[in-house]
Amino acid sequence: MKAATPMLHARAAAPRSLGLSREDVIARVVLLAVVLFLVLFLLAPMASILMRAVQDNDGHFIGFTHFADYLSSPALLGAVWNSVWVAATVVLISVPLAFTFAYALTRSCAPLKGTFRLIALIPLLAPSLLSAIAFIQWFGNQGVLKPLLQVIGLETIYGAPGIILSEVYNTFPHALMILLTALSLADGRLFEAADSLGTTRWRKFFTITLPSCKYGLISAATVVFTYVISDFGAPKVIGGNFNVLSVDVFKQVVGQQNFGRGAVVGLLLLIPSIASFLIDSRVRRKLRAQLSARSVPHVPKPSRGFDVLMTAYCVLICGLLLAVVGMAVWTSFITLWPYNLALTLRHYEFALIDGDLASAYGNSLKMGFCVALFGSIAVFVGAYLTEKSRGLDLVRPLVHLLAMLSMAVPGLVLGLGYIMFFNHPNNPLNFLYSSMSILVLSVIVHYYTSSHLTAVTALKQIDNEFEAVSASLKVPFYKTFFRVTLPVCLPAVLDIARYYFVVSMATLSGVVFLYSPDTVLASVAIMNLDGAGEIGPAAALASLIVLTSVLVCLLYSLATRVLLGKTQAWRNLAGH
Amino acid sequence: MDMRLPAELAAPLPQSDAQIALAIEGVHKRFDQFQVLKHIDLQVRQGEMLCLLGPSGCGKTTLLRIIAGLETQTGGRIVQNGRDISWLPPVKRDYGIVFQSYALFPNLTIADNVAYGLVNRKKPRAEVQARVEELLKLVGLPTSGAKYPSQLSGGQQQRVALARALATAPRLLLLDEPLSALDALERIRLRGEIRRLQQQLGVTTIMVTHDQEEALSMADRIVVMNQGVIEQVGSPHEIYERPATPFVADFVGKVNVLPAIALGRGRFRAGRLELQCGDGGDHAPGQAVRLYLRPEDRATEVAPEGAANRIWGEVRKVEFLGASCLAEMCIEELDGQPLQISFSLNQLHDLGVRVGARIPLVLRSERIRVFPVTSQEVAR
Secondary structure (H helix, E strand, O other), X not given: OOOHHHHHHHOOOOOOOOOOOHHHHHHHHHHHHHHHHHHHHHHHHHHHXXXXXXXXXXXXXXXXXXXXXHHOOHHHHHHHHHHHHHHHHHHHHHHHHHHHHHHHHHXXXXXXXXXXXXXXXXXXXXXXXXXXXXXXXXXXXXXXOHHHHHHOOOOOOOOHHHHHHHHHHHHHHHHHHHHHHHHHOOEHHHHHHHHHOOOOHHHHHHHHHHHHOHHHHHHHHHXXXXXXXXXXXXXXXXXXXXXOHHHHHHHHHHHOOOHHHHHHHHHHHHHHHHHHHHHHHHHHHHHHHHHHOOOOEOOOOOOHHHHHHHHHHXXXXXXXXXXXXXXXXXXXXXXXXXXXXXXXXXXXXXXHHHOOOOOHHHHHHHHHHHHHHHHHHHHHHHXXXXXXXXXXXXXXXXXXXXXXXXXXXXXXXXXXXXHHHHOOOOOHHHHHOOOHHHHHHHHHHHOHHHHHHHHXXXXXXXXXXXXHHHHHOOOOHHHHHHHHHHHHHHHHHHHHHHHHHHHHHHOOOOHHHOOOHHHOOHHHHHHHHHHOOOHHHHHHHHHHHHHHHHHHHHHHHHHHHHHHHHHOHHHHOOOO | OOOOHHHHHHOOOOHHHHOEEEEEEEEEEEEOXXXXXXXXXXXXXXXXXXXXXXXXXXXXXXXXXXHHOXXXXXXXXXXXXXXXXXOOOHHHOOOEEEEOOOOOOOOOOHHHHHXXXXXXXXXXXXXXXXXXXXXXXXXXXXXXXXXOHHHOOHHHHHHHHHHHHHOOOOOEEEEEOOOOOOOHHHHHHHHHHHHHHHHHHOOEEEEEEOOHHHHHHHOOEEEEEEOOEEEEEEOHHHHHHOOOOHHHHHHOOOOEEEEEEEEEOXXXXXXXXXXXXXXXXXXXXXXXXXXXXXXXXXEOOOOOOOOOOEEEEEEEEEEEOOOEEXXXXXXXXXXXXXXXXEXXXXXXXXXXXXXXXXXXXXXXXXXXXXXXXXXXHHHO
């Protein structure tokens, strides 16, 4: 105590902070570790792409030569235009379809809403390749409905039409979730006021509903646009010779080993992503402002004609969605389309036991578990320390910024950055390259944003003074973390783990650059099997991924019910 | 392990210092360009209940959080029982704290909540259990140990939070708006209980509140704060009866404000009235002042003709407040400025106070507070 006193006077002029306790030091070290993790596995790879875009293969600075090359090649420029118009078309189809569906679920008295909603979310569980395979089976050269194509004047499904169909299927649930949120935010009092003034349904729609979900529509459109621009699976399988940016990166890097040009395309892919990220984060802020306003939820009133119409629409859409996944499942069980329709398990045997890629499914499971385990730990600890620790006031917003940034980086670009950063001979982390660890790390980083937001939301809901109370009781923060914060947030942590598992089963774009022969993943195997013409085993693996994710989701809801019922008895007692 | 020992052994403290539990010396705090606290000097006596009272944004909560180490002062010193704690992290300070939001751990039982700080000190289990029972009895919840926080009412939860804060026998108790989240009835009940507990245990307590009634009824001393400075420190009686500044007079209790001119020798002219004020001896004749008069500071029963400060007023409006009424009186000589005068319900009937009635009033000269008009106000 005595020694500290003279220091007080010496430092009186400069702004001081409180002394550090042992716990403070621990908190800071862990927080810095999280920052370091995000810097190494998100920021550094991005920086590598930037550098690589202005270097030749030997690492000499060559300025904008790659850019000039790229821009002077009409074929490559064509890919840019193709990507843009296809993505725009998907937005124009997917968003209205999803909006009508969301409208039916929130504003009509249609029956079976829960079931409709579950069916509509199925595409989230499948790799984007699945829909492409299914559409080939429906409309491809041997397709069941090929004649239908000719009726509408198309020669083939391969190319833009196939990509658009697949991507509408893939993006539908993404748009739906955003629009459901936007529509359910509507203030019931506005509708009551409109009713009391004798307003018609159409007028209410255009004066209340549409303006109130304006931001939701913008957000859905940008999310869909970015998804399509950066998706790699569907165009690879069903795109034929139709060149798009995402496939182009793959060709440049994997096919031609032209890293410099690959980096340029990667940067081009980053532009729409970052633009939509900026639009989306602005819009979300406004959405949140709407959310915090006090509003009364809108409860729809029965209206026979409208309800029947909406139910019919939901049945139609669900039917179409099930037809896609159903076709993939059916393909996995029949011997050889269209010549031999006998049922068989041969494709599963080939995909899991006999084929060269038999280890893929096991690898995917392993990666899924690792990502779920380590990802949820990293995300939750990071979010906890940013929200609840004190000190390091400049570092904590950085975690949040980096966490949000991960959303702006397409998987393909992230994967590209990983090659350039970790494959560099001088990088001490080079040993990670072509290991399972790098796959796990890349997936954790790629899907960091929404996991982080889930954790932050859960943490914001608990009392802000727990840390202050435990400090006053001389209990170190980490004891309170394990005894109180973690148990209270367990539902959110489980939710993050489930999300991580499901996305790592289906992801392709990030890992396609990073797998080695020992770490082939199921989604990569589907791509390769499809490329080799083995569509049956490809469909079998895709179906297995969906089945696994469905099982995990069931397990999750079971766990939240049983396990939480035990450890969270306090939760059910509220209100007694 | 006891952190206090060295400081106490270092030198026997003089008697007067020993009575000071906490000394705040020149503490100030700036957020960017905004001065939240401006050079706060304050001494908290051993065993007293001190209330920090003020409107929102006056800095009272910031001061409490600085004492707790939850926020950092820009400069200044805080000394607790002779130990400089200015720059110690919260875990190394000695206090218990209760928040407006209770901050009870929702997944732990009431008993576990109360035991939270004890378990960490590696006390034997039987001892912890006995202490928990003792504390729960102390706060009037002897049978609630097995329940969860969500099963208790707000007032009961706040009692548990109090028990948890007191469990480790801290030498300082900090209460951050502890009653603000409760409904009116529970607030009044808990107010009495906290005060009883505090006196029974003799624990030095600092409470932040924006509710003047709470401060007046609970505190040994009140610190009235406004815009980052202390306006007045005093007992509840002093604060109410002899407010040191216009702000305090205005903030604590109701008050009538009359612009007036000093005439010398304690006499003032307000409108066409000439009033005698016991307080205002040293105002030079001609100086612009304001007279502060509380609604209850009038004598009506004894309003003999010729008494000082005797005026006639006409009742314009009567606001019924339950046990008392607030009448708006129009005084002809005050050129239309109304006076708020309070009457008990009985006086209302006895004196015939009703809209339109003319009533004689005697304003109590010894109660009228006189404050000079500042130059800023003159300019306006």
